[in-house]
Amino acid sequence: MPEKVLILEIKENYALAMGSDGAILRIRRKEKMAVGDSVYILPEDIYQESEGMGVLPLVPERKMTGKRIRHLAALAASLALILTLLIPQFSMKAYAVVSMDAEHGMQMQVDRNYQILSAVSPNGSVPQETLDGLKGKDLRKSGAELTQILGKGPILVGYAQREGEKNPESEAEIRSLFADQELIYLPGTSDDIQQADASSQSLGKYILSMLLPEEHSDWLQEFYEGYYAEEDETEEEDTPYHEAYWESFAKMDLEALLAAAKENPDYMKNEIFREILSDKLEDAADALEDTLEDAEPEDDPEEDDLDDFDDDDSAEDDEEEDD
Amino acid sequence: MQLSLTMKPCFATLGYKKSEVTPMKEMHKEEKLESLIRQHMPFIIRTVSSVTGRYVSVEDDDAFSIALSAFAEAVERFDGERGNFLSYAALVIRSRLNTYLEKERRYQEQVVSLETMEESGGAIADRREENVELQEEIRLYQEELAKFGLTLEDMAEQSPKHRDTRIRGVRAAQQASENPQIVEETYRKRKLPIRMVAACCGFSEKIVKTSKVFILGTMLVFVKQLTGLISWLRDVR
Numbered sequence: 001m002p003e004k005v006l007i008l009e010i011k012e013n014y015a016l017a018m019g020s021d022g023a024i025l026r027i028r029r030k031e032k033m034a035v036g037d038s039v040y041i042l043p044e045d046i047y048q049e050s051e052g053m054g055v056l057p058l059v060p061e062r063k064m065t066g067k068r069i070r071h072l073a074a075l076a077a078s079l080a081l082i083l084t085l086l087i088p089q090f091s092m093k094a095y096a097v098v099s100m101d102a103e104h105g106m107q108m109q110v111d112r113n114y115q116i117l118s119a120v121s122p123n124g125s126v127p128q129e130t131l132d133g134l135k136g137k138d139l140r141k142s143g144a145e146l147t148q149i150l151g152k153g154p155i156l157v158g159y160a161q162r163e164g165e166k167n168p169e170s171e172a173e174i175r176s177l178f179a180d181q182e183l184i185y186l187p188g189t190s191d192d193i194q195q196a197d198a199s200s201q202s203l204g205k206y207i208l209s210m211l212l213p214e215e216h217s218d219w220l221q222e223f224y225e226g227y228y229a230e231e232d233e234t235e236e237e238d239t240p241y242h243e244a245y246w247e248s249f250a251k252m253d254l255e256a257l258l259a260a261a262k263e264n265p266d267y268m269k270n271e272i273f274r275e276i277l278s279d280k281l282e283d284a285a286d287a288l289e290d291t292l293e294d295a296e297p298e299d300d301p302e303e304d305d306l307d308d309f310d311d312d313d314s315a316e317d318d319e320e321e322d323d
Numbered sequence: 324m325q326l327s328l329t330m331k332p333c334f335a336t337l338g339y340k341k342s343e344v345t346p347m348k349e350m351h352k353e354e355k356l357e358s359l360i361r362q363h364m365p366f367i368i369r370t371v372s373s374v375t376g377r378y379v380s381v382e383d384d385d386a387f388s389i390a391l392s393a394f395a396e397a398v399e400r401f402d403g404e405r406g407n408f409l410s411y412a413a414l415v416i417r418s419r420l421n422t423y424l425e426k427e428r429r430y431q432e433q434v435v436s437l438e439t440m441e442e443s444g445g446a447i448a449d450r451r452e453e454n455v456e457l458q459e460e461i462r463l464y465q466e467e468l469a470k471f472g473l474t475l476e477d478m479a480e481q482s483p484k485h486r487d488t489r490i491r492g493v494r495a496a497q498q499a500s501e502n503p504q505i506v507e508e509t510y511r512k513r514k515l516p517i518r519m520v521a522a523c524c525g526f527s528e529k530i531v532k533t534s535k536v537f538i539l540g541t542m543l544v545f546v547k548q549l550t551g552l553i554s555w556l557r558d559v560r
Contacts, residue, residue, distance in 0.1 A: 002368050004381050006555050008461050009475050016475045021486055022493040022541050022556055024478040031377040036457035038555075039378035040368050191480075198472075210532065 002040040007033055014047035094118075096167075097193050098139065098174065099158040099202035103151025106131065107158075107202050114139040114173065122202045143177035154182035154274065158204025160193050182271075184278040186211070186285040211254075211284045246272035254280040356395055363412075367394055370413050374420045386420055393419040457551040464552060467543045471513055473536065481536035492534045493541050493556055495524040500545035509546075515539040 005017035026047040099107040104125040109117045119131040186207040196206035371390045397412035508516040521528040
């Protein structure tokens with residue numbers, strides 16, 4: 001059915017409009033549009049970003065003469081030569097972003113072959129010369145160097161691809177770099193890369209902040225940042241608790257676990273507790289990713305069966321129905 | 324009702340024989356015509372838009388009114404033996420619209436006297452004034468979003484994908500806007516106080532966090548009392 005929208009802003013190729021349910025949509029630009037107009041749109045009026053890209057005009061058909069064939073053959077040979085020279089450059093395209101936060105933090109762009117294209121330190125803890133030295137290196141062979149740069153403590157890794165299907169091997173590849181160290185691997189999406197950039201955080205810290213309820217995010221980040229500053233204090237102490245006590249935390253959900261840790265900051269000094277917390281965080285990241293993947297193909301404005309709000313709060317539904 | 328090649332003309336299109344038409348059946352005929360129009364609204368709008376090259380306005384749109392009349396005329400005059408109803412209806416609509424557009428073009432070309440403009444221009448002037456007010460509101464809205472580092476593009480990127488989610492987001496935004504503490508905290512921190520909004524609206528923090536940009540952006544409409552935009556969201560509320 002047609003939808004009513006209110007035109008808010010007109011761009012070169014499209015316009016931004018507000019739907020009657022508050023959604024801001026990009027719609028195709030048509031004649032005589034003005035800001036403030038309310039119009040009917042149909043599904044085909046939704047602007048797809050690919051529409052903004054130029055299209056090469058088709059060349060009219062021409063008779064193929066011997067001379068023309070020779071010209072085309074020469075052109076094809078030149079193109080083949082150019083492509084041969086350019087192909088290695090194509091793999092230089094940024095394929096994924098990997099952030100690593102420990103005592104020091106850094107974020108890298110890598111290509112499909114894990115070659116490091118660029119490296120930055122969002123919190124400025126790694127000198128620029130060190131970052132520049134990483135460029136062109138194979139991430140998979142740089143474990144020792146990265147360990148040295150990152151310093152002590154558990155490593156928070158954020159990983160997201162800019163495009164393409166999810167690479168199932170990326171987690172194993174990155175874990176193998178730090179086989180002997182504690183590591184939290186948080187996968188994200190291309191949107192997370194943009195959001196992390198916008199909030200001037202590393203990708204991993206951004207995903208972590210999204211996973212944690214607001215009341216826990218600040219102190220946990222502070223913990224990760226303070227962990228290294230209090231080197232002596234963070235050494236594991238002999239606690240009166242038995243191993244089974246720590247393992248019992250595995251039964252708790254993430255929120256309860258965080259609440260327990262907040263209540264008793266010393267818990268974070270226990271390796272088993274930290275491992276359980278890391279596992280729960282990674283599970284939460286995976287679940288979030290799955291939810292996003294499941295939700296994406298359902299992007300039909302007329303399909304209301306999937307509801308983000310229904311994910312985990314069935315009680316809210318009841319309230320709404322009562323309304 | 325599915326329109327097909329086998330459809331009978333005029334009254335038969337609506338399920339009546341001409342001899343059976345009585346005032347009561349006339350009423351039913353009108354209801355059926357309305358239902359037929361509702362059912363084929365996307366088709367009518369699409370046809371108007373393809374002829375005029377512009378969107379059909381929600382407010383009074385002459386071309387759309389002409390298309391509706393032409394559709395009704397097509398229903399009345401359709402002869403099943405001539406082919407598909409929709410092809411026939413499209414032909415009638417296009418023909419009537421082209422006639423209208425031609426008249427409009429000629430009218431535009433004529434030198435219109437000041438008196439004529441004054442006589443016919445009252446309603447148009449009112450509508451333009453209303454549009455100017457709305458345009459001003461939209462400009463204010465963009466300025467308000469900018470205070471939070473947001474643009475309409477950001478809102479487009481981060482609008483929830485599902486309608487139900489958006490509807491609840493708008494309700495959450497309205498409820499939050501009515502809470503002075505939340506409003507104060509939002510402007511103080513220049514971001515949505517997720518925990519406070521979740522508590523106020525009875526949603527989990529995760530849910531509010533997922534739609535935080537949408538809720539914040541929509542909340543600003545209510546906080547700044549942008550009446551034109553609020554009235555646009557009336558159906559949702």
